[in-house]
Amino acid sequence: MDNEIFEALFEIVTFFNQPQQDRDLLKRAEISLEPAALPIIVRAGRQPEISIGELANQIGRNHSSVSRQVDKLVKAGWLMEVERRDQRIRRVTLSQQGQRALLQVKVAREAAFRQRLADYSDADRSELARVLQRLAATLNERG
Amino acid sequence: MDNEIFEALFEIVTFFNQPQQDRDLLKRAEISLEPAALPIIVRAGRQPEISIGELANQIGRNHSSVSRQVDKLVKAGWLMEVERRDQRIRRVTLSQQGQRALLQVKVAREAAFRQRLADYSDADRSELARVLQRLAATLNERG
DNA sequence: ATTTATTGGTGCAACATGCACATATTATAG
DNA sequence: CTATAATATGTGCATGTTGCACCAATAAAT
Numbered sequence: 001m002d003n004e005i006f007e008a009l010f011e012i013v014t015f016f017n018q019p020q021q022d023r024d025l026l027k028r029a030e031i032s033l034e035p036a037a038l039p040i041i042v043r044a045g046r047q048p049e050i051s052i053g054e055l056a057n058q059i060g061r062n063h064s065s066v067s068r069q070v071d072k073l074v075k076a077g078w079l080m081e082v083e084r085r086d087q088r089i090r091r092v093t094l095s096q097q098g099q100r101a102l103l104q105v106k107v108a109r110e111a112a113f114r115q116r117l118a119d120y121s122d123a124d125r126s127e128l129a130r131v132l133q134r135l136a137a138t139l140n141e142r143g
Numbered sequence: 144m145d146n147e148i149f150e151a152l153f154e155i156v157t158f159f160n161q162p163q164q165d166r167d168l169l170k171r172a173e174i175s176l177e178p179a180a181l182p183i184i185v186r187a188g189r190q191p192e193i194s195i196g197e198l199a200n201q202i203g204r205n206h207s208s209v210s211r212q213v214d215k216l217v218k219a220g221w222l223m224e225v226e227r228r229d230q231r232i233r234r235v236t237l238s239q240q241g242q243r244a245l246l247q248v249k250v251a252r253e254a255a256f257r258q259r260l261a262d263y264s265d266a267d268r269s270e271l272a273r274v275l276q277r278l279a280a281t282l283n284e285r286g
Numbered sequence: 287a288t289t290t291a292t293t294g295g296t297g298c299a300a301c302a303t304g305c306a307c308a309t310a311t312t313a314t315a316g
Numbered sequence: 317c318t319a320t321a322a323t324a325t326g327t328g329c330a331t332g333t334t335g336c337a338c339c340a341a342t343a344a345a346t
Binding site for chain 2: 003006009010012014015017039106110125127
Binding site: 051052053067068086087089 | 323324325326327
């Protein structure tokens, strides 16, 4: 049965992994943000004061690459650097502009998604919300 | 409530979007496949006889880039070219080797995922499977 | 038969990435 | 307290990937 759960999840995740959607989205929202930057923005939104190393680790790119991407995003005003307690660690947080951008991305994604749920009754939605929320919480435990 | 559904999905999708996992995975499975090639393999698995253009559109990269990636994957034996009915269109399908690789990736992802479900009872799993399968089917309707 | 549209391949310049190494800071050992 | 090790990031450089503009081949439309 875990197999079925996983198969379905694989389909769902694959469906959402369509950078083309994000491009159109960013264009429509008139946000001048390269799609390559989105993973950084998303993670900065989930985890304020995230460090270069944590970003690199989560996104799966070399820290040097992430460092240079973050340079750009800070310069462009999407991220803000936080005061350094440990001087080695550069931590960044979404700026207000960044938060607005992330929100717009979510809203646009949601709009595209909402259409697909047309056939769901209120009870269906309620169940879906409950099940997904638990799954999200489970996945985010620990690591 | 749709908002909550979407928030949870966003979290779940973000969790799975960790290329680092795929790297480790491919290494453990001893599959010499660059992570950049995975989206192509995955989509070829979902949609046999997929064309360069469809791949490019779904993955969000330029067709020229995809064309060159596909060159490599064919050369390396992961993909097979299908006989051309329309001579303009190059269609590819997973080779047996490619199918095995995709399966291994799924199995490895599943193993990492399964650990997280430790707290789910059989009933919980059953419900999760049912709800996710319906969602996956809903998302895959039409285009 | 001619024109138009579709599909994808190629040269080229720009950008992004990883590696190896350097630097700065903090933690640890003695 | 000092010396050493560990951590976190930044930089130069070589390599790889990407998109753009254009071209060639094929198919569809007029």
